[in-house]
Amino acid sequence: xxxxxxxxxxxxxxxxxxxxxxxxxxxxxxxxxxxxxxxxxxxxxxxxxxxxxxxxxxxxxxxxxxxxxxxxxxxxxxxxxxxxxxxxxxxxxxxxxxxxxxxxxxxxxxxxxxxxxxxxxxxxxxxxxxxxxxxxxxxxxxxxxxxxxxxxxxxxxxxxxxxxxxxxxxxxxxxxxxxxxxxxxxxxxxxxxxxxxxxxxxxxxxxxxxxxxxxxxxxxxxxxxxxxxxxxxxxxxxxxxxxxxxxxxxxxxxxxxxxxxxxxxxxxxxxxxxxxxxxxxxxxxxxxxxxxxxxxxxxxxxxxxxxxxxxxxxxxxxxxxxxxxxxxxxxxxxxxxxxxxxxxxxxxxxxxxxxxxxxxxxxxxxxxxxxxxxxxxxxxxxxxxxxxxxxxxxxxxxxxxxxxxxxxxxxxxxxxxxxxxxxxxxxxxxxxxxxxxxxxxxxxxxxxxxxxxxxxxxxxxxxxxxxxxxxxxxxxxxxxxxxxxxxxxxxxxxxxxxxxxxxxxxxxxxxxxxxxxxxxxxxxxxxxxxxxxxxxxxxxxxxxxxxxxxxxxxxxxxxxxxxxxxxxxxxxxxxxxxxxxxxxx
Numbered sequence: 001x002x003x004x005x006x007x008x009x010x011x012x013x014x015x016x017x018x019x020x021x022x023x024x025x026x027x028x029x030x031x032x033x034x035x036x037x038x039x040x041x042x043x044x045x046x047x048x049x050x051x052x053x054x055x056x057x058x059x060x061x062x063x064x065x066x067x068x069x070x071x072x073x074x075x076x077x078x079x080x081x082x083x084x085x086x087x088x089x090x091x092x093x094x095x096x097x098x099x100x101x102x103x104x105x106x107x108x109x110x111x112x113x114x115x116x117x118x119x120x121x122x123x124x125x126x127x128x129x130x131x132x133x134x135x136x137x138x139x140x141x142x143x144x145x146x147x148x149x150x151x152x153x154x155x156x157x158x159x160x161x162x163x164x165x166x167x168x169x170x171x172x173x174x175x176x177x178x179x180x181x182x183x184x185x186x187x188x189x190x191x192x193x194x195x196x197x198x199x200x201x202x203x204x205x206x207x208x209x210x211x212x213x214x215x216x217x218x219x220x221x222x223x224x225x226x227x228x229x230x231x232x233x234x235x236x237x238x239x240x241x242x243x244x245x246x247x248x249x250x251x252x253x254x255x256x257x258x259x260x261x262x263x264x265x266x267x268x269x270x271x272x273x274x275x276x277x278x279x280x281x282x283x284x285x286x287x288x289x290x291x292x293x294x295x296x297x298x299x300x301x302x303x304x305x306x307x308x309x310x311x312x313x314x315x316x317x318x319x320x321x322x323x324x325x326x327x328x329x330x331x332x333x334x335x336x337x338x339x340x341x342x343x344x345x346x347x348x349x350x351x352x353x354x355x356x357x358x359x360x361x362x363x364x365x366x367x368x369x370x371x372x373x374x375x376x377x378x379x380x381x382x383x384x385x386x387x388x389x390x391x392x393x394x395x396x397x398x399x400x401x402x403x404x405x406x407x408x409x410x411x412x413x414x415x416x417x418x419x420x421x422x423x424x425x426x427x428x429x430x431x432x433x434x435x436x437x438x439x440x441x442x443x444x445x446x447x448x449x450x451x452x453x454x455x456x457x458x459x460x461x462x463x464x465x466x467x468x469x470x471x472x473x474x475x476x477x478x479x480x481x482x483x484x485x486x487x488x489x490x491x492x493x494x495x496x497x498x499x500x501x502x503x504x505x506x507x508x509x510x511x512x513x514x515x516x517x518x519x520x521x522x523x524x525x526x527x528x529x530x531x532x533x534x535x536x537x538x539x540x541x542x543x544x545x546x547x548x549x550x551x552x553x554x555x556x557x558x559x560x561x562x563x564x565x566x567x568x569x570x571x572x573x574x575x576x577x578x579x580x581x582x583x584x585x
Contacts, residue, residue, distance in 0.1 A: 032151035034144050035097040036071070041124070043141070044071060047134045048126035053117040060100070060115035062162065063220030065108060065238070068127040069101035069145075075121030080114040081161040083190065084218035085199050088114060091161065099145070102152040106132060106316040110220065110238040112162030112188065132319050150313060156188040163188040164236065167200045168215035173375040173461050174227060175215055179384055180374075181230045184281030185324060186309050187237060230280070230325045231344070239324045243348050248337045249275045251574055252350035254328045255492075257284025258560045259550030260356030261311040262567025268318030270571060275348060276320055277340070279327035283308025284358050285489065285551075286560050288380030289402060290409030293433060295560055305382070307560070328357070331499040333543050351581070352574050355501070355509060355541070355548040356567065359489030364397070364452055372455060376462025377483050381406035386413040389482040393418065395465045397452055398486030399426050404434035406484055407444050417444045418478065420467055424448050455483070491552050502542035508554035511547070512538040537573040539566060545577055 036044070050073065053059055060066055062082040070077065077094045091113065094100055100115055100123075108128035126134060135142030156162045163182070168175050170193040182189045192200035194216075203224070209216055213226040219236040234240030251267050253260045256278035264276045281287060289304030315322060330341040337349040361379040363369050369377060378385050386409065394414045396407050399421040411417050419438070425448060426435050438444050449471045456464040466477045491507040502510045515536060539547045549566035551558055556566065 032148050047130040048124040051125050053121045055119050058116045060111045062114050063110050066111040067125045068105050069131045071099040071124040073122040076118040077115050078118050082114040083165050084222040103149045160190040165190050165218040166215045167192045169195050176374045234325050249273050249350040251352050253354045255356035255358050256282040257358050258286050259563035259567040262564040263354050264315040264320040266568050266571040268320040274320045276322045277326040278324045282312045290405045331496050333499040352545045356550045357492040358551045360492050362488045372462045376481050389414045391415050393480050394482040396484040399429045403486035404430045408437050411441045411444050420447045420450045422451050504554045509548035510554050515542045539570045
């Protein structure tokens with residue numbers, strides 16, 4: 001039995017039209033809910049074990065770790081959307097030949113739904129490690145299964161089914177940080193307006209949140225948190241697993257942007273044990289690109305988020321452990337294996353480390369920028385920010401490709417986009433196709449030789465932006481509530497000082513021939529580097545076994561395709577390094 005998208009929509013939204021995304025999902029129902037043939041079921045037997053459940057027995061529980069993929073052999077398994085407040089509604093029923101899973105099950109993450117047996121049921125339970133083996137060993141069948149897992153996650157996101165409930169008055173400024181974190185990581189969630197929804201109002205009455213407690217968050221297992229940090233949110237959802245401090249990984253990748261994800265995918269596919277640490281969301285800054293139109297193989301373009309999402313699923317398919325948010329605080333290389341200390345004080349070990357930690361957004365020299373971050377000042381432009389500035393004027397600062405993509409994207413939502421640059425034009429900093437598109441967009445106004453001078457606002461958020469034309473000295477004041485900053489980024493390398501990884505004058509990491517061996521402070525030069533290996537690998541830093549790729553590397557080409565190429569190339573250099581180590585290292 002399968003339900004239409006209209007039947008999936010929660011009761012309160014039944015009168016709203018089905019979105020184009022849901023209509024697209026409906027047209028792909030045969031892909032999201034494939035029925036396996038008896039021959040295919042027989043091929044799956046070696047990957048799992050058969051279990052029987054009596055009528056009404058709960059098989060899956062939202063918010064708790066699952067068995068992996070459940071293939072129905074006989075009977076019916078009912079799948080229900082469920083939230084931490086106890087609300088439940090039927091999503092779909094899986095009969096013989098159908099299976100229960102979505103992308104979270106590739107990594108053994110908690111279930112987003114409830115499931116129970118309807119009548120006597122037999123299922124084939126395929127645990128996560130066997131599910132990953134299955135999709136690799138059975139290429140054609142594996143492709144169909146992975147496609148279904150992805151489409152199901154998309155469906156849950158579109159329907160706001162599964163995941164946490166964010167409770168606050170509609171439009172509350174504190175919602176943005178958590179909503180952005182969840183959306184950037186492709187995790188479904190729902191918003192409840194505490195001024196309208198009765199259950200939300202009752203929750204507020206019970207917990208009596210203070211100003212700093214918003215929003216209240218109801219985790220899938222029913223736990224209620226007051227304005228949780230991203231790390232607390234990650235633990236609540238199983239995105240931040242407990243990491244074994246005794247385990248020695250073949251590779252730890254710091255940063256899950258395009259270069260880091262490429263390393264994770266290639267290293268994982270070649271049998272290396274890989275841990276990827278990401279401080280905010282997979283995809284890095286590239287994921288914020290509304291559309292990348294010059295990436296090879298996508299003639300109609302692809303959003304940065306979609307590209308990153310596919311790579312993230314690929315990494316999980318090959319057994320990569322991804323921890324989000326898990327910011328690295330120190331790299332310790334005074335002994336081997338190498339160690340990385342996380343922000344929470346835990347340490348993880350690796351035979352090799354790949355630094356793909358990218359860069360941090362640059363802030364203008366204004367004293368109160370931090371006050372408005374997430375409350376009107378943004379460093380990316382996603383659907384969340386676009387919805388916030390519908391039919392209003394916005395200011396965007398920056399003249400690079402990311403700024404151009406954001407300006408075009410926002411112009412479809414905002415009444416007007418004021419694009420502010422200090423130079424005399426965009427030709428030197430932006431691709432021609434974007435310049436042409438900006439010129440053709442009537443509600444984008446380019447302000448040259450101009451810079452931001454002041455921000456004004458209150459506790460609720462930004463209210464006014466002032467900028468000055470440097471040619472005339474004239475000051476302008478715009479009553480706008482949304483400012484987008486795309487003014488570049490600084491390399492994220494301050495945390496590497498304890499280890500002595502060599503950087504250039506701007507803080508970018510030197511690799512290969514660029515490393516100044518005379519000034520190298522690496523502590524592993526003797527011992528870890530085999531004497532028969534005299535030459536440093538092209539992407540290796542001043543510290544043996546530590547590699548740097550992507551935007552953080554000195555001399556790298558700051559393009560997504562180049563970052564992916566370096567992420568793939570570094571894996572062969574890691575293999576060479578590991579092969580040359582003493583056997584017991």
